[in-house]
């Protein structure tokens with residue numbers, strides 16, 4: 001299923017979890033938006049964006065993931081966060097297309 005949100009609805013470098021079912025997004029610039037699954041790859045807790053550290057944080061066992069790539073920074077997780085493919089269209093709408101196949 002595809003979901004959509006207008007780009008202007010996402011502040012730069014903001015965590016915006018409401019637009020994607022079980023997903024999170026991060027707007028990096030006017031043109032770049034990334035999205036990840038909220039599910040931690042360790043034991044499945046929900047991760048949250050920490051703006052001060054610019055990372056995704058899992059409070060269950062202190063796992064941390066890079067905000068822009070989803071790669072593991074520290075803690076027990078061994079795999080990166082699941083990437084969700086998004087597409088920014090000419091009209092400014094951002095569509096979540098589904099889970100990336102590369103994870």
Ligand code: FES
Nearest residue numbers: 040042043058063
């Ligand atoms: S469930 Fe996230 S670090 Fe353990």
